[in-house]
Amino acid sequence: MLRIWGEFPRWMEGARLEPSKFLNEVVVPNVDALGQDQGNLRLAANAILTLDALAGILHADLHKRGLEQGDDRAFREKLASRHSEYRIVRDAAFALKTDN
Numbered sequence: 001m002l003r004i005w006g007e008f009p010r011w012m013e014g015a016r017l018e019p020s021k022f023l024n025e026v027v028v029p030n031v032d033a034l035g036q037d038q039g040n041l042r043l044a045a046n047a048i049l050t051l052d053a054l055a056g057i058l059h060a061d062l063h064k065r066g067l068e069q070g071d072d073r074a075f076r077e078k079l080a081s082r083h084s085e086y087r088i089v090r091d092a093a094f095a096l097k098t099d100n
Helices: 019-036 041-064 072-082 084-097
Strands: none
Touching (some): 041 072, 041 084, 072 084
């Protein structure tokens, strides 16, 4: 495991990231912060990337509980085909993550 800031905390090993906790503690504050400063590129990137990360966390949770069979990519594609708002977020996150 990558350790950028020193040792990985032992209490985090095997910890399950709840989608609702990530939504409430990370995504909502990032989106709210962007709403307060809409021209801020850093806040926009944080909001986009954490919204997209929520899809992966949700997939992992559903998969672990046997409610989703496909892989992460298929799950994101299914979400994007059903929800144009997520498609925009997914595509923006991809653009931020790739070197074009």
